Amino acid sequence: MTAEIITVGTEILLGNIINTNAAYLARECAKLGLSDYYQVTVGDNAERLAEVIRTALLRADIIILCGGLGPTEDDLTKETVAEVCGKQLYLDENSKNRIEEYFKKKGREVTPNNIKQAMIPEGAIILENNNGTAPGVIVPFENKHIVLLPGPPIELIPMFEESVIPYITKLMPGVIESQTVKICSVGESAVETQIKDLIDSQTNPTIATYAKTGEVHVRVTAHADTEQEAQKLIKPVVNELKLRFGNNIYTTDEKVSLEQAVVSLLEASELKVSTVESCTGGMVAARLINVAGVSDIFKCGFVTYSNKAKRKLAGVKKSTLEKYTAVSEQTAKEMVSGPELGPKADVIVGITGYAGPTDTPEEPKGLVYIACNVCGSIKVREYHFSGSRQKIRESATTEALVLVRDCVMDYFSEKTFG
Amino acid sequence: MTAEIITVGTEILLGNIINTNAAYLARECAKLGLSDYYQVTVGDNAERLAEVIRTALLRADIIILCGGLGPTEDDLTKETVAEVCGKQLYLDENSKNRIEEYFKKKGREVTPNNIKQAMIPEGAIILENNNGTAPGVIVPFENKHIVLLPGPPIELIPMFEESVIPYITKLMPGVIESQTVKICSVGESAVETQIKDLIDSQTNPTIATYAKTGEVHVRVTAHADTEQEAQKLIKPVVNELKLRFGNNIYTTDEKVSLEQAVVSLLEASELKVSTVESCTGGMVAARLINVAGVSDIFKCGFVTYSNKAKRKLAGVKKSTLEKYTAVSEQTAKEMVSGPELGPKADVIVGITGYAGPTDTPEEPKGLVYIACNVCGSIKVREYHFSGSRQKIRESATTEALVLVRDCVMDYFSEKTFG
Numbered sequence: 001m002t003a004e005i006i007t008v009g010t011e012i013l014l015g016n017i018i019n020t021n022a023a024y025l026a027r028e029c030a031k032l033g034l035s036d037y038y039q040v041t042v043g044d045n046a047e048r049l050a051e052v053i054r055t056a057l058l059r060a061d062i063i064i065l066c067g068g069l070g071p072t073e074d075d076l077t078k079e080t081v082a083e084v085c086g087k088q089l090y091l092d093e094n095s096k097n098r099i100e101e102y103f104k105k106k107g108r109e110v111t112p113n114n115i116k117q118a119m120i121p122e123g124a125i126i127l128e129n130n131n132g133t134a135p136g137v138i139v140p141f142e143n144k145h146i147v148l149l150p151g152p153p154i155e156l157i158p159m160f161e162e163s164v165i166p167y168i169t170k171l172m173p174g175v176i177e178s179q180t181v182k183i184c185s186v187g188e189s190a191v192e193t194q195i196k197d198l199i200d201s202q203t204n205p206t207i208a209t210y211a212k213t214g215e216v217h218v219r220v221t222a223h224a225d226t227e228q229e230a231q232k233l234i235k236p237v238v239n240e241l242k243l244r245f246g247n248n249i250y251t252t253d254e255k256v257s258l259e260q261a262v263v264s265l266l267e268a269s270e271l272k273v274s275t276v277e278s279c280t281g282g283m284v285a286a287r288l289i290n291v292a293g294v295s296d297i298f299k300c301g302f303v304t305y306s307n308k309a310k311r312k313l314a315g316v317k318k319s320t321l322e323k324y325t326a327v328s329e330q331t332a333k334e335m336v337s338g339p340e341l342g343p344k345a346d347v348i349v350g351i352t353g354y355a356g357p358t359d360t361p362e363e364p365k366g367l368v369y370i371a372c373n374v375c376g377s378i379k380v381r382e383y384h385f386s387g388s389r390q391k392i393r394e395s396a397t398t399e400a401l402v403l404v405r406d407c408v409m410d411y412f413s414e415k416t417f418g
Numbered sequence: 419m420t421a422e423i424i425t426v427g428t429e430i431l432l433g434n435i436i437n438t439n440a441a442y443l444a445r446e447c448a449k450l451g452l453s454d455y456y457q458v459t460v461g462d463n464a465e466r467l468a469e470v471i472r473t474a475l476l477r478a479d480i481i482i483l484c485g486g487l488g489p490t491e492d493d494l495t496k497e498t499v500a501e502v503c504g505k506q507l508y509l510d511e512n513s514k515n516r517i518e519e520y521f522k523k524k525g526r527e528v529t530p531n532n533i534k535q536a537m538i539p540e541g542a543i544i545l546e547n548n549n550g551t552a553p554g555v556i557v558p559f560e561n562k563h564i565v566l567l568p569g570p571p572i573e574l575i576p577m578f579e580e581s582v583i584p585y586i587t588k589l590m591p592g593v594i595e596s597q598t599v600k601i602c603s604v605g606e607s608a609v610e611t612q613i614k615d616l617i618d619s620q621t622n623p624t625i626a627t628y629a630k631t632g633e634v635h636v637r638v639t640a641h642a643d644t645e646q647e648a649q650k651l652i653k654p655v656v657n658e659l660k661l662r663f664g665n666n667i668y669t670t671d672e673k674v675s676l677e678q679a680v681v682s683l684l685e686a687s688e689l690k691v692s693t694v695e696s697c698t699g700g701m702v703a704a705r706l707i708n709v710a711g712v713s714d715i716f717k718c719g720f721v722t723y724s725n726k727a728k729r730k731l732a733g734v735k736k737s738t739l740e741k742y743t744a745v746s747e748q749t750a751k752e753m754v755s756g757p758e759l760g761p762k763a764d765v766i767v768g769i770t771g772y773a774g775p776t777d778t779p780e781e782p783k784g785l786v787y788i789a790c791n792v793c794g795s796i797k798v799r800e801y802h803f804s805g806s807r808q809k810i811r812e813s814a815t816t817e818a819l820v821l822v823r824d825c826v827m828d829y830f831s832e833k834t835f836g
Contacts, residue, residue: 013454015445016628019437022459027433036431037466039459041440048455055473154805210434275700275721281707282693282700285721289699290808292775300727303693303703303719305712313718357710387572390708 001172003034004060006052008067008077009151010043021066021156028160032168033176033223034062044074046083053084057144062168067151069134071113077148078137082121085141089119095126095135102133127163131155138167145171177230178205178221180254181241182261184214184402191216194244198237205233213391214398215258247409259287262401265408266297266347271374273404274345275301276314276335278326278352279368283397299345310335314350327352329380332369336378348373349404353383355392368396372407377414379407419590421452422478424470426485426495427569428461439484439574446578450586451594451641452480462492464501471502475562480586485569487552489531495566496555500539503559507537513544513553520551545581549573556585563589595648596623596639598672599659600679602632602820609634612662616655623651631809632816633676665827677705680819683826684715684765689792691822692763693719694732694753696744696770697786701815717763728753732768745770747798750787754796766791767822771801773810786814790825795832797825 005025011017022039029036038059042052049068056063068077082089095118103110117134120126127136132155139146147164149156169175183191188211192199195218199207205222218241222233242249250261266273275285285301288294302313307326310316316334324330335350353368366385371378381403385395423443429435440457447454456477460470467486474481486495500507513536521528535552538544545554550573557564565582567574587593601609606629610617613636617625623640636659640651660667668679684691693703703719706712720731725744728734734752742748753768771786784805789798799821803813 012441013444013457014448014626015441015443018441019457023430023433023436025433026431030432037461037463038470039431039437041457043455045455052456208432277700277719279707280704282695282703282719282721285700286698286704286811289697289721289723290811292807295724298721298723300724300731301695301700301719301721303700303707303716303721305703305707305716306718309718355710389710393704393708 001034001061002059003029003036003062003064004056005029005036005039006056006063006065007039007041008044008049008065009041010074012041012067013043021151021153024153024157025064025066025160028165029064031176031178031221032165033172033221034168044068044076046076046080049077049080050084053081053146057084057141057146060144062145062147062171064147064149064164066149066156069117069136069148069150071111071117071133075116078119078121081139081146081148085121085139085146087121087123087139089121091115092118092120092126092135095120098128098135099133125167127159129155129159130162131158136163138164174223174225175227175230176221176223177227177234178219178254179234179238179252181218181220181238181245181249182251182256182258183216183218183245183248184250184258184398185248185406186216186245188216191218191245195241198240205237207237213394214402250405257291258398258401258405260291262405263288263291263294263297265405269408269412271346271408272297272299273347273349274299275400276348276350277301277303278305278310278335278350279355280351280393280397280400281305283393284349284351284400287397287401304335310352327354327363327367327369329369329371329382332371332380333378336371336373338373346375347404347408349400351396351400353385353392353396355389355396357389366392368392368399370396370400370403372400372403374407374411377407377411379403379410419452419479420477421447421454421480421482422474423447423454423457424474424481424483425457425459426462426467426483427459428492430459430485431461439569439571442571442575443482443484443578446583447482449594449596449639450583451590451639452586462486462494464494464498467495467498468502471499471564475502475559475564478562480563480565480589482565482567482582484567484574487535487554487566487568489529489535489551493534496537496539499557499564499566503539503557503564505539505541505557507539509533510536510538510544510553513538516546516553517551543585545577547573547577548580549576554581556582592641592643593645593648594639594641595645595652596637597652597656597670599636599638599656599663599667600669600674600676601634601636601663601666602668602676602816603666603824604634604663606634609636609663613659616658623655625655631812632820668823675709676816676819676823678709680823681706681709681712681715683823687826687830689764689826690715690717691765691767692717693818694766694768695719695721696723696728696753696768697773698769698811698815698818699723701811702767702769702818705815705819722753728770745772745781745785745787747787747789747800750789750798751796754789754791756791764793765822765826767818769814769818771803771810771814773814774807784810786810786817788814788818788821790818790821792825792829795825795829797821797828 068075124137124139134150136149136159205220208219210217220237222230224230282303304310314335336348350371354363356365359365368383371380385392486493542555542557552568554567554577623638626637628635638655640648642648700721722728732753754766768789772781774783777783784803786801803810
């Protein structure tokens, strides 16, 4: 089956917002096994929107529209779909009550505009909105399915997950299951080379690689009659990937991020971490603290951007800075050799580098040293990143997390086997 | 004149990447005064791509395609455009030489595939690529203009700025100029209410507002025969905005970010700043350090997520934490009352709050206190943010920068007039 994604909104045509909804919906459609050949963005204009819907009805089985369900006169997606399909709108009492309750809860008055959101095309399936006022709808039309979703991602995503995925799944013959294997410390082309034979021989399951900053995700997707059969097809491929990439796989759970994997590893190891950051300026700490409940393993963070701060807070020697400069293996090492300040951590990670924008032979942009101290055992790695100042800092942040993971694992394997 | 943006790439249809190119091109088209009624994404498929180009030729004057200029067989945008327009491709020697030089510089061999990138449709204008191998082209066709750009933003953006903007500007009668006024400390609806009369009476220049996290940008755009005349139309509106929003305007320069404005203010005030962060976990420091050359004004940063770190590093009293909890006006105040550690700063900003995901009456998600100490004068503000853990932390980060700006300005106005 094929899907077409239509995003409605003048703010996208003006480039005021980035169309993350289309990316989200496309990813979900791919996971469901729907082929998406076209994505179209159109403004809040009835004539052009109707034209786009008519074209989509000629070339897709499922048409997903998002945006234009709001209370203002500009919002006309529902009205236009009803017109294209020759359906009337009626006032749905249940939706009206839900909208009134929503406003009551917020202590605000319902305006007549808001009641417009309870107008539903005849024969449509209503998708309740637990995060806003506009209900979604699915309009079945001539063997096609037109899905209308609200524009705000905070409303669209839960509605898609709770109501649209089950609806589409029922339409599809068989099931699609997928599992994501997330790899760090290996570059994209190296991953692809190592699994070229698997990719070349793939039919079901299929294997796809996605490069992220400092990570590669491999998604294994199977199509089968039942979930169980699909999982049976996926499992041997995932096992083969585990064999080939070993410890470089930090998770096989789609929902686990690199920072979550690092936090879980530290928790399991009963180790507490501190950060000492120069060029990343707090980004490593910020990523760790993005994980809820991190206070159990996060001791404290220091941002030591100036040489003075490196000396006073991280205990880097003046002579080291003078002899080797602030961006050197020696400085990185001293940054994690235990700041004398604050509560003591078991693991200390330190980052120093040139993030640009200047780029000189003395201070080459992208040169970064990251050091990690696990219970006294220190490792320092040298990196050469490229891109903008922000990109270099993001790369360094990811690699700092990867280094922490590597060093903690090494520490335990040495303790066990060393 | 109208434009249509066509993004070519299966990776977008699969949702593997977010279509930032479409947003960039849309924004630039709007600035140039082009009306963009449709954006279409299509995969690397000759038949469907040709269909999309033919449709666009019926409804737009300028068609901008991006992606599909690479060296592989999948890349067929140029070939498809040539076919739709009935034009032959020829080998452009100059482009071939540039590609060969590019590879030589990188110390790599040119493959026959890469030479494909030097094939140009007859009669096309070649846009040199200074950041990659694929040249862009503009194909004039039946009073329309088909612009082909490479997909990577690092190649697309400079090519658009250097070659496409001058080309389109020549096609347009008159010039379009715009200026952005960036406002903080005022909500979007408050900004709109305060300038409703200006928006309602707008014709030339036009006025548009854009809400960002914690900021509102107002863009004033004028259309005139010459740049000078356009500026003459813009100036009184910008002056009126300055009158109405005063110090809440942090810049009237499109390219200046909030963190840059704060860094410039601190530099001009000869004040040095330190950060003490709990829920934001280093994000405020990271944003300041995103500004190159910040080492002149950034003393150091502390990430004090745990109570122990708040006590040891920021000198918060145990009794304060026990009596008022970690998320309280009192704790925020003590966080900036001068950490006894590290080099002394003139300005200290401290952030403590509940970012979620848990939300209980005792620990209400979104409650954040931000304190700022300027040379001993301390201000604390209470905030109630909504959204995800990450969104709350981003809002708190922006408001911390805003508070630093407010407090430094207040400090000087009190010193001068107080």
